[in-house]
Structures are given as C-alpha cells and as structure tokens.
Amino acid sequence: MTRLFNDPTEFADEMIDGFVSANAQQVRRVAGGVVRSTRTPDGTVALVIGGGSGHYPAFGGIVGQGLAHGAAMGNLFASPSAQQVESVATAANRGGGVLLSYGNYAGDVLHFTQAEQKLNAAGIPTRTVVVTDDISSAPVAEKHKRRGIAGDFTVFKAAAAAAEEGYTLDEVVRVAELANERTRSVGVAFSGCTLPGADEPLFSVPEGRMAVGMGIHGEPGIDETDVPTADELASLLVDSLLAELPDGIHSPEGHRVGVILNGLGSVKYEELFVVYRHVAALLQNAGLEVVDPEVGELVTSFDMAGVSLTLFWLDDELERFWRAPADTPAYRKGSVGAVQQLDPSEVQEAEAVVIPEADEASQHAAAVVLRAIDAIATVVDDNADELGRIDAVAGDGDHGIGMQRGARAARVAASEALALGAGAKTLLEMSASAWANKAGGTSGALWGVALSAVGEALGDEDAPSAAAVSAGITGAVDGIMSFGKAEVGDKTMVDALVPFRDTLAREVDGGAALADAWKRAADAATQAAAATADLLPRMGRARPHAEKSLGTVDAGAYSFGLIVQAIAATLVGKTV
Amino acid sequence: MTRLFNDPTEFADEMIDGFVSANAQQVRRVAGGVVRSTRTPDGTVALVIGGGSGHYPAFGGIVGQGLAHGAAMGNLFASPSAQQVESVATAANRGGGVLLSYGNYAGDVLHFTQAEQKLNAAGIPTRTVVVTDDISSAPVAEKHKRRGIAGDFTVFKAAAAAAEEGYTLDEVVRVAELANERTRSVGVAFSGCTLPGADEPLFSVPEGRMAVGMGIHGEPGIDETDVPTADELASLLVDSLLAELPDGIHSPEGHRVGVILNGLGSVKYEELFVVYRHVAALLQNAGLEVVDPEVGELVTSFDMAGVSLTLFWLDDELERFWRAPADTPAYRKGSVGAVQQLDPSEVQEAEAVVIPEADEASQHAAAVVLRAIDAIATVVDDNADELGRIDAVAGDGDHGIGMQRGARAARVAASEALALGAGAKTLLEMSASAWANKAGGTSGALWGVALSAVGEALGDEDAPSAAAVSAGITGAVDGIMSFGKAEVGDKTMVDALVPFRDTLAREVDGGAALADAWKRAADAATQAAAATADLLPRMGRARPHAEKSLGTVDAGAYSFGLIVQAIAATLVGKTV
Incomplete structure (x- = not known):
C-alpha cells in the first residue's frame, strides 16, 4: 500500500527532490537523475546506472564514492528515457568514458542502447554491461535473457571499485562482465505492491502462498508453494543457487562468496536475519567462505513482500572490489578517502534548446x-x-x-x-x-x-x-x-x-x-x-x-x- | 504480516544469531544481547542501550564505533530482563562506567533500574538517562512520562560521541540529558503490525485513516484523521514540533536542527522522500538550518506503517556529536578511525553457576x-x-x-x-x-x-x-x-x-x-x-x-x- 503522495503523476519527481535534499553531501540533481556531488579525479571511468523508480536504494541511493557516478532515475517502474540517460552520463563523465550498467528489462535496454549510441556519437566513449543474475527468469543456456535483480549491486560494486582504482574503460567492462557471470540470484515473493494513487495492487500473490522466482515487477515465477518456514526458505534459496555454479567453478568447496540477502520491502529486517542464520550455516556446510555478507534492502519493489539471495563468486580481484569502501546515501562501507564537494560549474549540463527558423x-x-x-x-x-x-x-x-x-x-x-x-x-x-x-x-x-x-x-x-x-x-x-x-x-x-x-x-x-x-x-x-x-x-x-x-x-x-x-x-x- | 520464522518462541534468539552472523565485523554476541566486536580504549564510558526486539535497527543494529557499546535485546516487544542488561553492561564496561539509555516504557524502566542497582552494587558505576521524546504521549509539563521513539537515536548518538571523546560518566550523563531535553518527536500510524506466529495484527488502524501520535507498540494516539497528502502530513508533523520549543529556545529563527524522518516499517523510502521534500521546505521557511538529516528507518515496529519526525535542537557541542562519524551494522556515517577487533578473552562474561549445598x-x-x-x-x-x-x-x-x-x-x-x-x-x-x-x-x-x-x-x-x-x-x-x-x-x-x-x-x-x-x-x-x-x-x-x-x-x-x-x-x- 502506498499511502503518502501528492499528485501521483509527480511522485517520482518529488521523491527525487526529497532524496537529493536529504543527501546533498553525496548527490546532486541533474536533468534525468543524480550524479555524485563529490569530486572524481579526471580521467576516471564513470559508472552510470539506472532504471525505474520504486526500487530504492536502487538506483539513486547507491550513487557516491566507491559506487556509481550517476543514476538515471525513471518514473515508477518505468525505464528512464534515452535522453535522461544521456543527460546523466554527460554530467557524470570525467573524460575516462562511461560504463552504462542496469538490469535486463526490455524498456531499459531500448533506452540505454539509444543513449549509448548518442553518447558515442557525441564523443564520449560509452560501453554497456547488462545485469542478468536472476536464475529463475531463463535457463542458463539463455543467461543473456535473464532479468537483473539484487545482483545488480555486485556488478555495480565491482565495476565502480575498478573505476575507482583507475582501470580503463575496457578493463572496467571486463570486470563488470566477469562480475555478472559470477553473480547468481534467486527470489521469492509473498505479496505484490501498490503504486501511488492506484486502487488495486499492481500484482499479487495469494495469501499464505509464495511465488518462487517472481520478478521485482511481478514478472511470472516458476513455481508457487505454501509459505515455508524460515529455515526451509533458506534451504530452497541456497540449494537453487548451488545447483547452478558459474562457468569454470566445479564445486563450492573452498570458494569465497559475497552474499546478499535482500528484502524487497515489507519483509522485515528481523525476518531477514532469521533466514540469514540458516543461509550462513548452509553455505558453511557446503564448504563456502562468506565474505562481507549484506543482509538488508538493496533493491526493493515498493512494499512488495519478498526476499532474494545472491551469491557473488569471488576471485582475488573481485574480492578486493567487493571489500572496497563506499559512501553513498543508502550504502556505506569502511572508510573512504577524504573528498571535496564538486563545484556545480564542473558539471556539464545539457545545452539550451535553439528553435530553428520556420516559414x-x-x-x-x-x-x-x-x-x-x-x-x-x-x-x-x-x-x-x-x-x-x-x-x-x-x-x-x-x-x-x-x-x-x-x-x-x-x-x-x-x-x-x-x-x-x-x-x-x-x-x-x-x-x-x-x-x-x-x-x-x-x-x-x-x-x-x-x-x-x-x-x-x-x-x-x-x-x-x-x-x-x-x-x-x-x-x-x-x-x-x-x-x-x-x-x-x-x-x-x-x-x-x-x-x-x-x-x-x-x-x-x-x-x-x-x-x-x-x-x-x-x-x-x-x-x-x-x-x-x-x-x-x-x-x-x-x-x-x-x-x-x-x-x-x-x-x-x-x-x-x-x-x-x-x-x-x-x-x-x-x-x- | 510476519511470514518468515521457525518456532515463534525462538524468533528473537534466531534473529540475533543471524544478525550477529551477518555483522561480525561490528558486533559480537554475549548473554543478553550484543557488544561491539571492536576494541574500545580502556576508561571510556560505555553506552548500553536496549529494549524489546522488533524495532531493528534499534537496538542491536546501532552498536559499533561512534554509537552504542552494547545493546540488551529483549524478546519481541518485551523489555530485556535485568539480568540481560546486567550481562551486556558487564561485558561492555571498559572501566569508565556505564550509561544505560533506553526509551521510556514501564517494563524497560523496571528492568534497567534493577540492573543499574546490581551494576553499582558490583562496583561498576552506572547511571541512566531515559528517552522521552514523543510529544503526543503526555503534556509537556509531564515530559518525564513521555515515551521514547525515534528520538532515542539522537540521545544515543550524542551520548556515544561524548563518550568517544573521552568525556567522564558525569559529563556523558549531562550530554544525554541535554540531548533528551532538546529532542522532540511526533509520529503517525496507518496500520499495525503482526508478530511471528500470530493470526491477527497486534493492533490496527482503520484502512484509509491515520492515527496521530500512536506509539510504536500501538499505544493510543491523540487523534484520528483521514490519510492526508504527503505535503499535508509534512505540515502536520512540522507544525506540531514547532509548537513546542525546548526550554530556553524562544523562536526557531536561526536555529540549527538535526532531523530524522523515520519510517516504521511498511512506509517506503520513496514515500519518506516525498514527505521529506516538503518537511525540508517548511523547516527552511521557519528559519531553521537543517544539519545532516536522516531519512530512513532508525526505529521500526515490524511491518507497521507509520512515520515520525524528530527535531534535535543543536548547540555547538551537540552539533559536533550529531555530525561525528559512526560505523555500526545499520548506521554508518563519515569515516571512523582505524580499529582493532576485540579479543574475545577481553570480554568479561558472567560467571558459572555454583550450586550451594542442600540437605x-x-x-x-x-x-x-x-x-x-x-x-x-x-x-x-x-x-x-x-x-x-x-x-x-x-x-x-x-x-x-x-x-x-x-x-x-x-x-x-x-x-x-x-x-x-x-x-x-x-x-x-x-x-x-x-x-x-x-x-x-x-x-x-x-x-x-x-x-x-x-x-x-x-x-x-x-x-x-x-x-x-x-x-x-x-x-x-x-x-x-x-x-x-x-x-x-x-x-x-x-x-x-x-x-x-x-x-x-x-x-x-x-x-x-x-x-x-x-x-x-x-x-x-x-x-x-x-x-x-x-x-x-x-x-x-x-x-x-x-x-x-x-x-x-x-x-x-x-x-x-x-x-x-x-x-x-x-x-x-x-x-x-
């Protein structure tokens, strides 16, 4: 249930205003979304992420040191337009080129692709890595068709930390692609969500039931069962992910993994911790070593009740990136270096419109x-x-x-x-x-x-x-x-x-x-x-x-x- | 709705297990709750907080550098026992004495008071500052009867930063008392919450209605209205708080305030930002300067839908404490200093039980x-x-x-x-x-x-x-x-x-x-x-x-x- 809004058609805009007002130390508003308000060294590759609104902290909430340089923020559950992406990327660009990264949804692909073409045409070298971590959304043979869910975060984190270390655009792309290959998620849902001003939920799950593999916009899942116990859910999530190891990994034994147990909105922190207790035990039993687990809300879907588990199969380089510090409105880790606020004049804004003559x-x-x-x-x-x-x-x-x-x-x-x-x-x-x-x-x-x-x-x-x-x-x-x-x-x-x-x-x-x-x-x-x-x-x-x-x-x-x-x-x- | 649990009677214990497992860098478990897993200099005053579980990140989630040294974590919505408080405080004590601080609820007062007596009797100098920020729960003339809600956080933050600076127990008490006097909150609720295993909500608010002043356990409010627009709610919250200035402050004009716009569970981040947009404008119009606002979930009540606004009226010293860095599982700010993990042997645990002889x-x-x-x-x-x-x-x-x-x-x-x-x-x-x-x-x-x-x-x-x-x-x-x-x-x-x-x-x-x-x-x-x-x-x-x-x-x-x-x-x- 979304209760607090003014004019529903203005919700996303007003949300961004309030978000920026509350987080001016880290983000500033530009046409189409937000960019860091802090200075980034010239020549750094800029990571520009984005997608529909309604998934906070995705996407604006994870802009800042150690994470994204900018986020194109679309309307509720709607892709940002190509123009928004182009505008944010232009403002975020520090001369090192731009990596566009986002979850794999048709609308986002259309707009980000169009923006990529325009940015390249405008002389800003731009590449794309689309996140496809949701194992329920297509068979492994068609991984490129899978949706992106909470695994967005591991790909963004790795790419951003690589950019922070001064990697070139090609190298950042390599890291992001590897991170995407090494990231697998599975999710379940117990309820849908209701958008501002809507009378009915956008989608729903029958009371007492659990939709296995349902997407964060209610995309169909692969199964429906009764709501299990917390321990049974932990087993289902872990078993599903251990049944599909990334390329080149033949056994979990001895591997190191980053872990995200993500809540979609109405599942409470306490419930996540009860589930995580058994997840941690099962991963340990499988011979895995967990590195810096995240239990909380990294990708939400309004007030949808659901949970996803993400495993990020690390190598030494990815582990360094996973452990790297970050300072964003919604995600902070370790201690980032001192940083200056960016002078607004340093941000390249879109040019004013010129009206051509007409008869x-x-x-x-x-x-x-x-x-x-x-x-x-x-x-x-x-x-x-x-x-x-x-x-x-x-x-x-x-x-x-x-x-x-x-x-x-x-x-x-x-x-x-x-x-x-x-x-x-x-x-x-x-x-x-x-x-x-x-x-x-x-x-x-x-x-x-x-x-x-x-x-x-x-x-x-x-x-x-x-x-x-x-x-x-x-x-x-x-x-x-x-x-x-x-x-x-x-x-x-x-x-x-x-x-x-x-x-x-x-x-x-x-x-x-x-x-x-x-x-x-x-x-x-x-x-x-x-x-x-x-x-x-x-x-x-x-x-x-x-x-x-x-x-x-x-x-x-x-x-x-x-x-x-x-x-x-x-x-x-x-x-x- | 709480869906994910095993045995409901084990919920709080299993939650703490999972929480500690996910946040071992910052907290370690002791009998009765958690203490920091990081080293605190000897002689530092230890801030020990606590209360019932179900309010995450209160209370375990804000244990760590720059915030609490330990949290006694009771069962769901139930005060921790005196023994739990005593156990956590004993483990958190670094020889500088202990400040117990918690929200003003009868059960907590009983147990923390008993614990304070035992700790003092055991030679650990212990003082108490009870938080009473909820202006709806009693008239200003009876501020000592008011409940503690999200304003717990400002009192904890100020006291903890003072302790971090090496203040003595008397000085930390003075800071905490001043912070409590300078902190006022007002809350509204749109729905109740359901505890694990319960068939019915613990309490509820009629659909489409808003309970003004309802407490975080469903304590009665002072009014009930239709759900307003986001801007109307912002006005209600700001007007209520500006109508009751703390002692010694005669006009908002020119004052600096810390601000918390807190969500209780099911109100989404996006909604909070829409409300905050207008809160920020109204505070500015009143001549206030906002310092480091927090918009998010600092005290929840399971999946209760509700919002509270807290103003923390700063002086120079309180502002320094409000701005100070912190690194806890759920709240991080700025860059804390390097820190060592605490050796478990350094934590004083409760002694083994000795059975006296009996005939x-x-x-x-x-x-x-x-x-x-x-x-x-x-x-x-x-x-x-x-x-x-x-x-x-x-x-x-x-x-x-x-x-x-x-x-x-x-x-x-x-x-x-x-x-x-x-x-x-x-x-x-x-x-x-x-x-x-x-x-x-x-x-x-x-x-x-x-x-x-x-x-x-x-x-x-x-x-x-x-x-x-x-x-x-x-x-x-x-x-x-x-x-x-x-x-x-x-x-x-x-x-x-x-x-x-x-x-x-x-x-x-x-x-x-x-x-x-x-x-x-x-x-x-x-x-x-x-x-x-x-x-x-x-x-x-x-x-x-x-x-x-x-x-x-x-x-x-x-x-x-x-x-x-x-x-x-x-x-x-x-x-x-």
Missing part, C-alpha cells in the same frame, strides 16, 4: 499539430484509468499513468514551441522528446520515435501535404517496429499501427483529403485494437504470462486507436 | 517444587493462545507467548538444578532467573521476583513447613506489589494475588494442611481473576486505553489463577 506556412501547420497533441492529451486523460486497467492484465499496469505523463508533457512542450515560432517539425521533435522523457517506459520511447518521424516528414517549411503526413506515419511505423522489435500478431500496438498506416496510404494515394483518409485509417486501427483487446477475457486476471516483454502490449494498441480517433476529430474541415 | 529434606522439597513448576509450564502451554487473546484486549497480546517462554525456561532450569543437587531455595532462584531472563517483559520480571521470594522463605535446609510456604507467598506478593507499583483494584495480577495470599495465610494459621489451604487460596484467586476478566467484554476490542502501563493487566490475574490451581493439583496428598 509561416509551417508555423500554421504547427498550430494544427498542437491541436492534435492537445486532443491526444485530452483523450489520454479521459481514459487513463481504463488504460491502466487493461495494461494490468498482461503488463505492469502503468500504461495509463505513463501515457498521461507523456502526453501532458508533449502538450506543454508543443505550446512552448509554438510560442517560440517553431515549425511543424521542430514542434513535433520537442514534443517527442518531452513525451519520451517524461513518460519513461517502452511506450514513452515508442511515442517519441513516432512523433519525431512524423516531424521529419513534415519539415519546418511549407504547408505539409496529405502525402507528407502519410509518409510521416509510414516512417513512424517503421521506427516503432524497428525500435520495439514487434511484428503484427504479437498483440502489441503494432497490430493497430499497420492497418492504420496501410489504410492511410491507400486513401491518400487514391486522392482522399487528409481528414477523410485519416478517419478511415483510424477506424481500421480501432477495429484492429478491438480484436487485440478481445483476447483480454481469455487471458484472465492471473499473473502475466505474455512472452513479449514490451510492457504495454494490447493496452498500447487500444490507446493508439483512441488517439488516432481523437486526432481525426481535430482534422475535420481541414483542407490539406 | 536431603530440602532436595526432596526441591523435587516437589519441580513438579509444581512442571505443572505451571503445562498449564501455561495449554492456555497460551487464550492468554494472548485476553492480553490483546488491553495489552500488547504477548502475555501467552511470554509466559510460555518463561515457564518453559524455568522448567529446564529447575530440572538442571535438581540434577545438580540443589535445595528448594536454589532451585527456585535458578528457575526465577531463567523465567525473568527468557520471558522478558513485565510479567517475566514479576514471576522472577515471586519465585525468588518463595525460595528465600523455603531455604536449602530442612523440609519446608506450610508456614514457610505461606511466608514465601507473602514475600512474593510484597515483592510484586513493590516492584510493579500496582494496588488491588488496578486490574492487574495483584487483584488475584492478594486474596490468594490472605486466604492461604488464614488457612495455614488455622492449622490446615498445605494442600487444603492452597486449594482454598487458589479458589479465591480464581474468583478474583474471573471478576477482573468480567471487565473484558465492556472494554471491547478497541485500542488499549488502560492507564496502567503494566502490560499484562487482567491476563496476568487470569494466568495466576490458572497456575495456582495447577499447583494445587500437585500438592494433593502432600502432608506438610
């Missing part, structure tokens, strides 16, 4: 686009609860709130752009950027791609033709399919996009006015979305089993249908 | 006493759930579990004593000590006092007469009334004890055999207990409003009645 015809078109974006924001507002409800069936239930944040931000950005004299292309680009940035998550990124592609086709000169709009839509659909890696039939928004694109192109080619063509295309999209939505009753309200990890699936098709219908209404009477 | 007649009497204690343990086991249920009406619901732990431990100790040849007095003393030590809480202490007083009257020589037993019971009742400060009519176990004592004495004086006299006395006790219990329906299941803070009230009378009846059965056929 009067394109400024006029921009005003029409603003009305369309206004219509989007309104229809999303009106349907936010319903979108959330649909998304909760097979996704994480945040589609309504995410779309709302994105569309509202796009409307503000579009208004500002119009006031500054922007043409259609610039207005759409600024809206796209605002949408992706504020909405976070996968759908935010996809709408950013879409608006941006349409803008590209419309340009900042001349009144756009119906053909240009149709070309823009084609570009948007191509972009979404390429970015999101979904095909028709995957039950994603692509199922509605493709008939929309095809109908629009056919009608425009046949000489129809834009308003008429758009309306017919919108009808085709709505019909396709409804077909997708028809699946819902059969999917039931059980835990998500969707194979696709594009979080918004059918809800995305449904919202797309609503939006193109709303835009159709704004086009009535237009003569393009 | 055959007294050994025979001891065997009869063992049967009586066995009967106590059996009847308590059989009625543990019922005792918990009765206690939950007006107390904290742990009477059944506490009596069970105590009686079982007494039975084990009595068996061992008998096997070692103990007489009646020694067997009762060892049972008394085991009961008080294992049961914790007020009833544990009272039963310890009672068994010990009976033993004193029986001696280790000769078969005890009925008159000796009656004298022992009179001594026991005197001891309980003096220790517990309760009178007949207060609805405590005294209501059953006094008629028991009076009937027994009258019958024995009149020449009745012990078995007959005891049976009649037991009937009188049962009748009195039933009269006390009759109040229950009228008290309803609402939140406790009992004025007496002797937690077990009517349940104690009821269990006393059961016990003396069970003993009566063991005496049938005895010819004393």
